Amino acid sequence: CVCVCVKQMEKVIVAMQDPDMGIKMRNQRLLITVIPHAMTGVDVITWLTQKYRIGEEEALHLGGMLVRYGYIYPLKEPRCLVLQPDDSPYRFQTPYFWMSTRWPASEVDYAIFLAKKNIRKQGELMEHEKERYSLLHKRINHTWDFVVMQAREQLRTSKQRRKADRIVLECQEQAYWLINRPPPGVQSVLDMGLERPSNQNLRVPLNSDFYKREIEASRRALGRNRVKSSICLEGFVKYCEQYQDHDPIMLGCLPSNPWISDDSAYWTINTEIVLVPTRLRVERWSFSFMELLSDPMGRKEFMTYLEKEFSAENLYFWQACEEIRHGESSKIPQKVEDVYKNFLAPGASRWVNIDSKTMDKTLEGIKRPHRFVLDDAQMHIYFLMKKDSYPRFLKSDLYKNMLSRAMVPQESKKSVFPFMRRQRHSSPSPAQVVAHGTEEDERTGGVGQAGTNSTTGARV
Amino acid sequence: MGKEECKTMLDALNKVTACYRHLVIALGSTSDSQNLREELKKTRKKAQELAVANRTKLTSLLKDKSISKEDRAEYERLWVLFSSSMELLEVDMKRSLEIGQEFPIKVPTRHFIQTGMTGSTNAVAARAMSVQNMKYEADSNIDTADLRDLQTEITQVTQMVEEMEMKVQVAPWAVVAKQEAGAELKSNMSVGNSSVGVISICEEEPKDDESGGAREGRSASIGAVVVFFVIVGVALVLGYLVINMS
Numbered sequence: 146c147v148c149v150c151v152k153q154m155e156k157v158i159v160a161m162q163d164p165d166m167g168i169k170m171r172n173q174r175l176l177i178t179v180i181p182h183a184m185t186g187v188d189v190i191t192w193l194t195q196k197y198r199i200g201e202e203e204a205l206h207l208g209g210m211l212v213r214y215g216y217i218y219p220l221k222e223p224r225c226l227v228l229q230p231d232d233s234p235y236r237f238q239t240p241y242f243w244m245s246t247r248w249p250a251s252e253v254d255y256a257i258f259l260a261k262k263n264i265r266k267q268g269e270l271m272e273h274e275k276e277r278y279s280l281l282h283k284r285i286n287h288t289w290d291f292v293v294m295q296a297r298e299q300l301r302t303s304k305q306r307r308k309a310d311r312i313v314l315e316c317q318e319q320a321y322w323l324i325n326r327p328p329p330g331v332q333s334v335l336d337m338g339l340e341r342p343s344n345q346n347l348r349v350p351l352n353s354d355f356y357k358r359e360i361e362a363s364r365r366a367l368g369r370n371r372v373k374s375s376i377c378l379e380g381f382v383k384y385c386e387q388y389q390d391h392d393p394i395m396l397g398c399l400p401s402n403p404w405i406s407d408d409s410a411y412w413t414i415n416t417e418i419v420l421v422p423t424r425l426r427v428e429r430w431s432f433s434f435m436e437l438l439s440d441p442m443g444r445k446e447f448m449t450y451l452e453k454e455f456s457a458e459n460l461y462f463w464q465a466c467e468e469i470r471h472g473e474s475s476k477i478p479q480k481v482e483d484v485y486k487n488f489l490a491p492g493a494s495r496w497v498n499i500d501s502k503t504m505d506k507t508l509e510g511i512k513r514p515h516r517f518v519l520d521d522a523q524m525h526i527y528f529l530m531k532k533d534s535y536p537r538f539l540k541s542d543l544y545k546n547m548l549s550r551a552m553v554p555q556e557s558k559k560s561v562f563p564f565m566r567r568q569r570h571s572s573p574s575p576a577q578v579v580a581h582g583t584e585e586d587e588r589t590g591g592v593g594q595a596g597t598n599s600t601t602g603a604r605v
Numbered sequence: 606m607g608k609e610e611c612k613t614m615l616d617a618l619n620k621v622t623a624c625y626r627h628l629v630i631a632l633g634s635t636s637d638s639q640n641l642r643e644e645l646k647k648t649r650k651k652a653q654e655l656a657v658a659n660r661t662k663l664t665s666l667l668k669d670k671s672i673s674k675e676d677r678a679e680y681e682r683l684w685v686l687f688s689s690s691m692e693l694l695e696v697d698m699k700r701s702l703e704i705g706q707e708f709p710i711k712v713p714t715r716h717f718i719q720t721g722m723t724g725s726t727n728a729v730a731a732r733a734m735s736v737q738n739m740k741y742e743a744d745s746n747i748d749t750a751d752l753r754d755l756q757t758e759i760t761q762v763t764q765m766v767e768e769m770e771m772k773v774q775v776a777p778w779a780v781v782a783k784q785e786a787g788a789e790l791k792s793n794m795s796v797g798n799s800s801v802g803v804i805s806i807c808e809e810e811p812k813d814d815e816s817g818g819a820r821e822g823r824s825a826s827i828g829a830v831v832v833f834f835v836i837v838g839v840a841l842v843l844g845y846l847v848i849n850m851s
Contacts, residue, residue, distance in 0.1 A: 148741075162716045170719055179827075182635065182719035239720045241706045247703065248696045253689065268790050282786040289782035290682065291689040293789045298623035305728035313721040314630070352778065498631035541744045 151214060151245040157207070158216050161192065168192045173220060173234055178309045181218065185232040202417055205230060213334050214244050218320035226323070236313075242321040244334075250325040253288060256281045258322055260296035273329050284350065338404065387432060391425050399554040417441045424551040431539050434531040438463075446547060450538050458495035459526050459534070462488045466523035470516055481514035489522075499525050607666050608676075611683050615690070617735075618655040621715045622690050622697075622732035624648055627726070633708040634720040640709065643743040644730035645701060646751050649758065650765060651734055652694055656762070658768065659687050667773060678780075685780045688769055695762050702755050710748040 161168040169192075173183040180451045186208070193204035210222055210226040211217045212235070219225060220234040228235075263270055270278065282289060327333045389395055391413075393402065403409045414423055422442055430437040430446075437443040444460075451457040465488070469480045488497050489507065499507070503521050510518040538544055625648045631641055666672070666680050708717060727739045744750075 158718065161718045162719055164714065173721070180721045181723060182721040237718045237720050239630055239722070240708065240718060241630040241700060246700060248699055250694075253693070263787065264789050268787065279786060286782050287685055287777050287780040288689045290784050290788075291619075291686045293784045294619050294686070295623060295690075295693070296789055298619050299626065302620075302623045302627045302729055302732065305732055306722075306726070307724045310636070310722045310724045317630075317720065 151209070151243070154211055154214060154216055155243065155245060156195075157211065160196065161237075166196070170485065171234075173236075175312070176314065180309045180313060185234060186229045186494075187231060189228060189235065190230055201230075210318045213324075215320060215324040215334075216243065218316065220316065223316070223319055224323060224328070238320060239317055242317055244324070252281060252285055253292065255322065255326055256289075256292045257299065258284060258318060259295045261294055261300055264300060271328070277326070327559050391429060399556050401556070408556070418445075421550065421552045422547070424548070424553045427544075427548050427551045430544075434527075434535045437535070437538075447534075447538060448545065450541060450543050451534060453543075454537075456532065456534060458488065458497055459530050461495055462497045463523060463526055463530070466519045466526075469519060470523075470573075474516070477513045477516060481511055481518060484519065486510055497522075497526055498529075519590070558604070607662070608679060608683075611659070611662055611666065611680075614655065614659050615683060615686055618652065618659055618687070618690050621648060621652045621733045622694050624729050625652055625669060625694065626697050627729050628733075629697050629704070631722060631726055632701055632704045634718050634722055634826075636720070636722040636724065636726060637710070637717050639710055639743065639745065639747060640739075640741050641726055642705070642747045642751060643741055644726060644733075644739065646743070646747070646754070647739075648730055649698065649755070653758065653762070656691060656694070656765070660765070663687055664764045664773060667775070681775045682783070684773065684775050685777050688766070688777070691762070691766050691769070695759070695766055698755065698759050698762060702752060702759060705748060705752050705755070711746060724745050746819065 160166070168184055169188055170182050171188075173180045189208045189211075190201060190204045193199065193207055194201055195205075197207075199207070205228060208217075212219065212226050212228045215226075216238055217235045218238055219227075219229075220236055222233075255277075259270065259274055260280070262274070263278070281391050285292070300464050303314055306314070321533075324334065398411050400410050403411050415426065418441060425444070426440065428441045430440065437447055448457060448460055450462050462484070465480070469477060469484070470481065486491055487495050489499075489511075490496075490506070499522050502526050507519060507522045544564060625645070628641065628645050629647060631637060632645070663680065663684050667677075667684065672680070708715075731737065731739050
């Protein structure tokens with residue numbers, strides 16, 4: 146952030162002013178005028194090197210930043226905002242023109258500056274200045290009289306100072322505007338790229354169009370649906386309560402936690418397709434339709450049920466749409482074509498019942514197939530199944546049988562010795578458990594085959 | 606005529622605004638001093654007096670429903686001039702608070718920035734106050750005491766500006782300026798070569814600021830030298846004639 150940098154830079158600048166430890170000043174000699182308080186590039190670098198005990202390269206970089214942010218300005222080549230490590234002269238900028246001011250340059254200020262320059266140079270402004278001048282004349286035309294009046298008055302005021310001070314004043318102003326309104330092609334230090342703060346948008350003209358847009362945006366924001374946090378939180382609590390028994394970390398898992406007991410039975414009985422699913426798994430199918438569909442066994446059972454009901458084409462269609470959404474891009478047109486032939490065309494073998502509006506939209510979209518072209522139709526069928534088939538499935542005999550047939554794995558039997566218990570719950574410190582484990586092994590070795598100590602079994 | 610009075614008051618406010626800005630630019634630099642703080646304070650107070658006077662006059666003129674359309678347009682233009690002046694003044698007052706706090710005077714070691722400006726600003730302040738010479742009578746703790754006053758005054762000015770925006774029914778963007786682009790070039794200001802115009806600090810050529818000074822210096826010194834020799838020559842001729850005659 147610029148703000149942090151510039152505050153630090155200011156500390157450096159103030160330190161340079163110290164009467165004892167500060168930087169050495171020289172006089173700048175113009176033919177009849179002598180202006181004090183000039184320093185060379187070498188002076189700056191030497192001072193920085195000594196004061197902060199840094200290398201010359203770093204001092205050059207730091208000094209360069211002081212110049213780029215306008216705290217020091219060059220006297221010989223004002224447009225070249227670089228610290229030259231030689232005897233080129235530089236001077237400090239007055240605090241009024243420091244970058245850290247909370248009230249940055251405004252368009253009116255710039256217009257006044259250009260008008261002053263116009264007067265001094267008798268109209269001989271640089272090309273880009275002339276362009277900006279005309280642009281400003283259009284943009285802030287309503288206050289242009291003020292600009293001209295103030296420009297004239299400011300010039301009259303500076304005539305009250307002596308010649309040397311007038312020169313310095315001009316140099317200061319020129320340096321300030323070279324940084325705040327850099328000539329075209331020069332990168333502005335105020336432009337911070339991706340980190341650009343949003344108040345750059347203040348450059349937008351505050352006219353009636355701007356306000357109309359703001360009003361419209363606020364109106365839309367008011368109309369947005371919002372959910373009360375009490376309701377959101379209720380939802381969270383319900384979800385946690387429902388899933389708590391199914392969470393191995395909260396309640397442990399049967400037969401045992403493989404990470405602790407080294408018995409991978411838990412994983413074997415919960416693979417994608419098993420002969421007999423666990424009870425917890427089958428229970429989860431009743432939590433939500435998505436749970437059922439995302440479990441391959443659940444989906445298989447549901448398919449069996451739908452075939453009995455003669456509405457299996459819905460699930461086949463949904464699956465086909467999923468394949469398109471998550472599949473290879475190159476195969477999309479072909480897949481969409483197949484889906485159309487099998488599910489959407491009149492007289493198709495597995496024709497799905499979609500409402501006419503969605504059907505028309507989908508058929509139109511199929512002409513230019515892409516990944517999400519079947520989304521609307523898929524969503525329609527999904528909700529159809531969810532509202533209709535799914536509740537009946539849960540009440541069906543098929544599901545109830547599955548539930549009763551589902552197995553509940555036994556917690557591995559406790560051994561005779563009380564401290565050789567199976568680790569069902571995850572322990573807070575695995576290190577503790579490992580120490581325990583090695584103890585157990587020693588004892589089992591000693592005792593022989595006493596107790597169903599499946600640790601040794603698993604190791605085989 | 607209300608219009609002329611308004612214009613004169615606005616000119617005065619404009620002058621004081623320009624002077625105030627000039628003084629704030631000197632804050633924190635080697636031109637800073639106790640006198641400068643006092644000058645700032647006096648100029649500021651003068652600006653506020655003028656502001657209040659202007660506002661009263663303009664609002665009473667704008668409230669008058671019986672004025673003609675052209676008159677109304679003219680008053681709106683003057684109103685925009687006035688509010689622009691106030692905005693400039695407000696920002697400069699805030700800046701002077703910012704800088705004044707950072708660069709106190711009453712400290713064992715002052716760290717004013719050595720900007721190369723070393724002359725005094727009392728001519729500027731005198732111009733603002735429309736006096737011949739400035740009188741300095743402040744105590745030594747002006748920097749801290751004045752900052753508190755300044756904060757209150759800034760609040761007052763901000764409030765005034767806000768009130769102006771709310772209460773006065775003038776659409777600033779609807780005002781058309783009288784001056785066209787480049788109007789300042791047709792000014793009655795003398796832009797002779799003694800003004801700051803000739804010190805062109807580097808446009809195309811790098812060494813301009815020295816050569817700029819040199820150009821002017823050379824012409825001035827050549828002129829002086831020529832005049833000197835002419836006078837010496839005349840003196841010699843007269844002397845010779847006198848000696849010859851006697």
